[in-house]
Amino acid sequence: MTILFISDLHLCPTRPEITTCFLDFMENEAVHAKELYVLGDLFEFWIGDDDNSSFSSLIKNAFTTLTNQGVHCFFIQGNRDFLLNKRFCKETGITLLADHTVIDVDGKKVLIMHGDTLCIDDVKYQEFRAKVHQPWLQWVFNRIPLFIRQRIVKNVQDKIKEKKQHKTLSIMDVTQSEVERVMHKEGVNLLIHGHTHRPDTHVFTVNDNQMTRIVLGDWYTQGSILTYKDNTFTLLNKSFK
Numbered sequence: 620m621t622i623l624f625i626s627d628l629h630l631c632p633t634r635p636e637i638t639t640c641f642l643d644f645m646e647n648e649a650v651h652a653k654e655l656y657v658l659g660d661l662f663e664f665w666i667g668d669d670d671n672s673s674f675s676s677l678i679k680n681a682f683t684t685l686t687n688q689g690v691h692c693f694f695i696q697g698n699r700d701f702l703l704n705k706r707f708c709k710e711t712g713i714t715l716l717a718d719h720t721v722i723d724v725d726g727k728k729v730l731i732m733h734g735d736t737l738c739i740d741d742v743k744y745q746e747f748r749a750k751v752h753q754p755w756l757q758w759v760f761n762r763i764p765l766f767i768r769q770r771i772v773k774n775v776q777d778k779i780k781e782k783k784q785h786k787t788l789s790i791m792d793v794t795q796s797e798v799e800r801v802m803h804k805e806g807v808n809l810l811i812h813g814h815t816h817r818p819d820t821h822v823f824t825v826n827d828n829q830m831t832r833i834v835l836g837d838w839y840t841q842g843s844i845l846t847y848k849d850n851t852f853t854l855l856n857k858s859f860k
Contacts, residue, residue: 621652622724624845626733626813627837629699631663632674636859640842644857645681648844652690656722657713658813658835659697659733666768667761668706679711686712695720697733697814698744701752702761721805724847730805734812734834737793737801792817798832799825811835811845818843818854 630638649655661678686692692713696703708715719732739745750756760768792815802810803825810832818836822829833852836843842857 620725620848622654622656622847623649623652624656624658624731624811624835624847625838625843626658626697626835627660627816627843629660629663629838630678634663637838638674638677640838640857640859642677642681643860644842644844645685648857649685649690650688654691654693655685656731657692657694658731658811659695659735660699660813661694661697662700662703664772665700665703666765666772667702668704668710669761669765679707682711682713695731695733698735698748702757719801719805721807725850727809728805728807730802730807730810732810732812734793734814737797737812738814739794739797793832795823799830802830802832809833813837820852820854 625644628637628641630641632638682692692711693716694703694708694713695716695718703715705715707713716731718736719730721728721730723729735744735748760771763771793812798810802808808828808830810830812832813835815834816837816839817834819834821832821834823832824830833845833854835845836854836856841859844855844857846853846855
């Protein structure tokens with residue numbers, strides 16, 4: 620049994636090398652898996668499920684093809700694609716999961732999430748996140764004409780990039796105490812997440828219990844895939860062609 624985990628692809632029309640790598644992964648690797656989990660930020664920014672551009676259709680078709688071949692696909696919203704919702708899932712056959720979801724992997728409880736909620740030292744971001752996740756605001760935004768939403772998103776992205784330049788790397792990383800709190804609350808010893816773009820496996824001890832946190836990598840310069848096979852988790856890279 621093979622289970623795959625990916626996140627932080629940030630797919631967009633201006634980075635075709637990432638899209639090519641992703642499509643190759645879907646056609647030649649994901650197709651052989653039992654399950655595929657996408658832990659957020661699949662897109663650079665998703666402006667709504669009514670996006671009918673050729674690019675969004677290309678990505679939807681890749682998922683539809685995969686689910687039609689019997690691979691179970693699951694999605695957790697990231698900070699760039701929190702507007703991806705039920706319509707996308709219905710059209711592609713994927714299943715939308717809660718921000719914090721505990722899954723069963725060969726009898727072991729594993730917590731999966733995007734990871735942005737673990738970065739509590741970044742107070743400004745957490746305030747922004749709380750604001751844009753308000754249901755009424757998303758309802759209003761989704762009813763604005765598509766071309767206006769595109770302009771709004773472009774403006775927001777420019778501001779985010781500017782603010783990131785003034786943040787320290789430590790602020791944008793997870794807060795260890797929050798990691799431990801969430802893992803204790805969910806009753807797990809293994810956490811898998813993305814968001815920070817720092818692929819690694821962290822092993823630590825809390826009250827004599829060994830805990831593991833696996834961080835997925837981004838797809839900026841190569842693909843990054845976490846595989847589970849033969850009772851082992853392995854972080855792999857996939858070169859751009």
